[in-house]
Amino acid sequence: MKLPIFYPTGRTAAILAASAPLALLLAGIAPGAWIVAPALGGALLILVIADAVLAGRLVDLRLIAPSDAEIGEPLRIAVLADLAGQRGGGVPQAALALDPRLADGGRIAFPLVFAPASAAWSGEAIVTPVRRGSAPVTRLWLRWAGPLGLAWRQMARAESHMVRVRPNLAPARSPALQILLRDAQFGLIARRIRGEGTQFEALAEYEPGMDRRRIDWKASARHARLYAKEMEAERNNPIVFAFDCGHAMCEPVGGQGERIPRIDRAVTAALTTAFVALKAGDRVALFGFAARVLVATPFVTDTRAFHRLHSAAAELDYRAEEANFTLALSSLAARLQRRSLVILFAEFADPTGAELMVESVARLVERHRVLFMVLRDAELEALGAGEPDSVHAIGVAVAADALARQRALVLTRLRRLGVDIVEARHDEIGTRLLDAYLAIKRSGGIG
DSSP: OOOEEEOOOOOHHHHHHHHHHHHEEEHHHHHHGTTHHHHHHHHHHHHHHHHHHHOOEEEEEEOOOEEEEETTEEEEEEEEEEEESSOOOOOOEEEEOOOTTTTTGGGEEEEEEETTTTTTTEEEEOOOSSSSSEEEEEEEEEEOOTTOOEEEEEEEEEEEEEEEEEOOHHHHHHHHHHHHHSSTTTOOSSSOEEEEEEEEEEEEOOOSSOOEEEEEEEEHHHHSSEEEEEEOOSSSSSEEEEESSSSSSSSEETTOOEEEEEHHHHHHHHHHHHHHHTTTTOEEEEESSSSEEEEEOOOOOOOOOOOHHHHHHHHHOOOOOOOOOHHHHHHHHHHSSSSOOEEOOOOSSSSHHHHHHHHHHHHHHTTEEEEEEEOOOOOHHHHHHHHOOOOOHHHHHHHHHHHHHHHHHHHHHHTTTTTTEEEEOOTHHHHHOOOOHHHHHHTTOOO
């Protein structure tokens, strides 16, 4: 830790600025009294030094910050300072230099508050991580003023604290989802689910309201009364969450203050649905790709191994490159030994990339059930729907409309291939994905 330095405050600068006209006036009225101005300046300098001495000394300084954080969730960073011999003065202020993942510009500043119980000063800042990865806090500054408010004493210290920003699991911990898992048909205790699915479970006497298509006519003829088949929902289905990690998915989306990359929105939604799928008895794997395959996990079969999916999702890096759908989806198809539900999070920005993506998905959908997840482009919609007031605005609106039409055409082609499409806002993608998964599972459309 370096020794504290001192420098004048804004109050000292204001006094000097106010004294300059008086010194000029004095020099004009009594030129022989010019010595008064330097004397007053020297006196002010002595007061600044005395004020810095009376400001007290720093006994202890601590930085308190968690080692782990989740993207999009508030993170508290606190500073504790013990100042000895301080006699009045202003409120101490702290500043931190940290990774831009934690705060815009890589710097935050906040005041400290005196706590009489501990006779120490403390303050905290709340930041919201906007990117995954390792985010270091590299430097800490603390300054405090003397009783006259003429001098700041400042201390700077290098820090080596590392904050690991991981995918957001807040939706999976939400009370609403926990109630769903507790009360739903696939709760904590695995049990047979009758009435839905495609796997035969038992015969039951037909009652009004049952689906007539499930009447077993042969069994009914043998027993001289109507019997219907009771079906069991499928279990042990392979579910693969595939992520396009290319540059288009790294663009931030969301309102002011919550602009988080598309890939992180997708990861949060996928992990929430993966947790539900594991509770439902299905098997889950993650697959990430850009120009090459980045992450390919084995299938996880139990919620006790959910942390493996969480750790693998944290390794999905941001890539400033085009996604190679041909290589990625052919590699994924080679890994899958049986029919699976492939949930693909992707984005397309140009016609060539969209054409290659459609061709690759067409080969994948021949054997597997594919659910295509895409985030709605609110900015593109706003540009196309805005009222143009200039030639430039008209050009922007026409280009935005052309891109929107191309986007709709690609989604239409995917639907015709038999791909399920879910297009949702960034704040709705989690619930829409969960609803789509449950609907596919109820219909028995995976196996």
